[in-house]
Amino acid sequence: MEPFVTLESVAAPLPEAGIDTDVIFPARFLLLLDRAGLGRHLFHERRHARPPGSPPFVLDRPPHDRARILVTGPDFGIGSSREQAVWALADFGIRCIIAPSFGEIFHANCFRNGLLPVTLPPADHARILAEAEAARPLVVDLPAQTIRLAGGERIGFAIEPHRRQALLEGLDEIALLLREDADAIGAFEARQRAQRPWLFLTREQLSHFDDLTETPANG
Template sequence: MQKFTTLTSVAAPLREADVDTDVIFPARFLLLLDKAGLGKHLFHERRHARDGTNTDFVLNTPPFDQARILVAGPNFGSGSSREQAVWGLTDFGITCVIAPSFGEIFYSNCFKNGALPVVVAGDAHERVMAAAESGQALTIDLETQTVLLPDGEAIAFDIDPYRRRALMLGLDEIGSILEDDGDDIRAFEARHRSGQPWLFLDDGRLERLFAESHPG
């Protein structure tokens, strides 16, 4: 994953509440197996009319078509657990979503794919939304855990320290395990290899044993 430290971008405003994962990434595209290119299907029914032409949906409208931040209403990413909702966002270029609340599984999936979900509620969320609607850039600073508005106001947000560290280092779950427990894993493997060497015929011995048992 790419490291996430700071991000400055215009933010696409989406005031709608309860935007579920089927809206974000429609089920009919779930058969696509490659993450690359999924961005073109993001919000497909909102971005394209029945005749295939583009609508006036916010992500089709400059400058928001280049946004790397999305400011949404409450309960964003509810519904199914499909990870493709996050894959579509990140492939489109959106790596931060700001909302008063999120669907639980969607929130977790963001961290697994290098995206930052920021919980900002109440009046603070309204100020962030208004700044997004103005078309001015926001800055997300993960180190200081703040959203910096165009007028200089810094709005703080909370994030689990483990997840924050993983994003800043660009580590997915496997990467985090190797980073935190790599020495213990290598020590265990060394003891296992030493105590049960017959399980590790990976240095040519397996081929020799096969050759000896199948002469000619």
């Protein structure tokens, strides 16, 4: 995972409330098997199905077409758990999203992909949104946990320590778990197997699936 330390960029303002992951990444593109290149479907309808006469979508309009930061309204990323929403944002070049609140699964997915979701209280959020609309660059400083405005003002933000660490170092959580916690997992599993054996399917139970037949592959 690409580490996230500091990021300097203009921020694209998208102050809608409740943008769900179906809007971020429409379901019909979920049929794609690869995670690379999904940026072309990001906000697909918002970008490509504009009402006649309306200006291009904010991410298609200079200077915000080069934005690596997105400032949205509350409840960004609610709904479906599709990680494709995060992959599409990352592929498009977005590394940081600033909102008053996030959908929880989306929020967790961001950290797995080197994206920083920043939650700000309304007054700070409004301040950042104004900067985004004026296309003044921001500096997101993760070690300092601040966003620096062009005028020098600093706005602080909170983040879970382990997630901050993972972003800073580009840590891979799965590798970390296997390296540091494999013994603990094995020990827990053995204990649970003894204490709550019904949580582990028996060979006899699994034989319920012995008669499963495969569909001829034609894909």
